[in-house]
Amino acid sequence: MATLTMVQAIARTLAEEMSRDERVVVLGEDVGKRGGVFLATEGLLERFGPDRVIDTPLSEAAIIGAAVGMAAHGLRPVAEIQFADYIFPGFDQLATQAAKLRYRSGGQFTAPMVVRMPSGGGVRGGHHHSQSPEAHFAHTAGLKVVVVSTPYDAKGLLKAAIRDDDPVVFLEPKRLYRATREEVPDDDYVVPIGKAAVRREGTDLTIIGYGTSMPEVLKAGDELAKAGISAEILDLRSLVPWDIEAVMRSVAKTGRVVLVADAPRLSGVLGEIAATIAEELFDQMLAPPVRVAGFDTPYPYAQDKLYLPTVTRILNAAKQVLEY
Structure with missing residues (x-):
């Protein structure tokens, strides 16, 4: 069992899936000789050749459009968008073509494709390299949306995404690529899409997070425990479908x-979950749901760290619901 960073786990998983299934191909800007801007495809070109590891033009529309065509004709493409912020030139192909293919063909065609995207901030990338656009995809019927936060989950969920018969948007928080290491089994395991992970058991309040926010959520849980407060922590992992039963x-x-x-x-995934909780559990709630999120501004450069949810902001929200 190897101890890997998230980006190492992703690279190994791509190699494993390409070895397992010759229909799996990788395409994107600089994914070949360069190995991707974050080296998530490092070594794949040498191992699998240019027919299965395809360096594309600098055109997200072309990348997603080609992936849709490949998927409709029996391949299982894994398209990389260098930064999630760059997806918008290819959003039409993703939302209008890939997401609708099964429905509009009456099930005759599907789009078994994955779109990998480094997302989120915290790396001083400024407003064009730090956005978290998951709500755009979550609002598009026909897409599944996954956001990973650990190397173990990165492997298991990426395998599940590649083997899925419908398009999966696979968001990888770039701040977590090399932030931690953990043991990742060599076995061929799959983490089911749509299942949250309970990172800590608790009884006094629930804290729900995903992706980039999870390290701060876990730290907040530690601080609450020192004060004698038992917080249950859920990592959603999947936003579409999200694990309504676990929540x-x-x-x-x-x-x-x-x-x-x-x-x-504004109009984020958290709002949907909070509304569902209020609709389903109103009579059992001891306090209204509270959201801790990014701000409704373009992502800043100079105030990069201030934009993201901090432990202090999470603890203040916990205090608010506990003292309601």
């Missing part, structure tokens, strides 16, 4: 919930 079970137990993400607050 409702936890919040029904604790009666209080704080939701955390670095994406903008």
Whole structure:
């Protein structure tokens, strides 16, 4: 069992899936000889050749459009967008073509493709390299949306995404690429899409997060424990579908919930989850749901760290629901 960073786990998983299934191909800007801007495809060109590891032009529309065509004709493409911020020139192909292919063909065609994207901030990338655009994809029927936070999950969820018969948007928080290491089994395991992970058991309140926010959420849980407060921590991992059963079970137990993400607050995924909790568990809640999110501004450069949810902001939200 190897101890890997997230980006190492992703690179190994791509190699494993390409070895397992010759239909899996990788395409994107600089994914070949360069190995990707974050080296997530390092070594694949030498191992699998230019027919399966394809350096594309600098055109997201071409990347996603080609992936849709490949998927419709029986391949399983894994397209890399260098930064999630760059997806928008290819958003039409993703939302209008890939997401609708099964429905509009009456099930005759599917789009078994993965679109990998480094997302989120915290690396001083400025407003064109730090956004968290997951709400755009979550609002598009026909797409599955995954956001990983650990090397173990990166392997298991990427395998699940590649083997899925529908398009999966696979968001990789770039701040976590090399932030931690953990043991990743050599075995061929899959983490099911749509299942949250309970990172800590608790009874006093529930804290729900995903992706880039998870290290701060876990630190906040440690601080609350020092004060004698038992926080249950859920890592959503999948945003579409999201694990409504796990969320409702936890919040029904604790009666209080704080939701955390670095994406903008307005019309975000957290709002959907908070609304569902309020609709389903209103009579069992001891306090209204509270969101801790990014701000409704372009992502800043100079105030990079201030934009993201901090431990202090999470603790203040926890205090708010506990003292309600």
